[in-house]
Amino acid sequence: xxxVTQFPSHSVxxxxxxxxxxxxxxxxxxxxYWYRRVMGKEIKFLLHFVKESKxxxxxMPNNRFLAERTGGTYSTLKVQPAELEDSGVYFCASSLxxxxxxxxxxxxxxxxx
Amino acid sequence: xxxxxQPDIHIxxxxxxxxxxxxxxxxxxxxxxxxxxxxxxxxxxxxLKYFSGDTLVQGIKGFExxxxxxxxxxxxxxxxxxxxxxAEYFCxxxxxxxxxxxxxxxxxxxxxxNP
Numbered sequence: 001x002x003x004v005t006q007f008p009s010h011s012v013x014x015x016x017x018x019x020x021x022x023x024x025x026x027x028x029x030x031x032x033y034w035y036r037r038v039m040g041k042e043i044k045f046l047l048h049f050v051k052e053s054k055x056x057x058x059x060m061p062n063n064r065f066l067a068e069r070t071g072g073t074y075s076t077l078k079v080q081p082a083e084l085e086d087s088g089v090y091f092c093a094s095s096l097x098x099x100x101x102x103x104x105x106x107x108x109x110x111x112x113x
Numbered sequence: 114x115x116x117x118x119q120p121d122i123h124i125x126x127x128x129x130x131x132x133x134x135x136x137x138x139x140x141x142x143x144x145x146x147x148x149x150x151x152x153x154x155x156x157x158x159x160x161l162k163y164f165s166g167d168t169l170v171q172g173i174k175g176f177e178x179x180x181x182x183x184x185x186x187x188x189x190x191x192x193x194x195x196x197x198x199x200a201e202y203f204c205x206x207x208x209x210x211x212x213x214x215x216x217x218x219x220x221x222x223x224x225x226x227n228p
Contacts, residue, residue: 033214042117043218093157098214099164101147106155106156
């Protein structure tokens, strides 16, 4: 089966611009998660979708971040406007059942200059 | 506060040597426990997980981990390291009750393998 796909793999944008990250989960996985790793820090949870609904968005840093999952399939994470501290690697993961563990994508490395 | 500590930021071992990566957690109740690995250019891959039962857990790629409740630890081990094991290793925990499914992560341990 195809894995979790994220694109772009890298993005370099200027402060104040908008960037949209996309995640295609494994087909049939209702659970979709976004995580972020800022350089030198631990990986942090951003949010969790169950199908198209946001189950938990407690980790979203602020209202410059908007996540959507239309139709319960792929998800997008938009950062608008981007700030320097948004730089990091954004990981997406999906799962059918939590006890089976997540499958992660390769991540999107975002650099804001 | 809930936290995961991986005391070793970087470890270097020789190929064929044994390996132990440490992980300690601070949590209200025994959580679910995970080890993930990230090889260069790859995503995070699940090595093994502990939910309940036998405290010695076998994973992929010849890794195992032992849960020790009294020490709040979940150390990862491998008897003989291969050059392909060079990667970054992450310990993570999640609550074992309720609907909260977010992982709390350690900082990671970067493993280098000398030939």
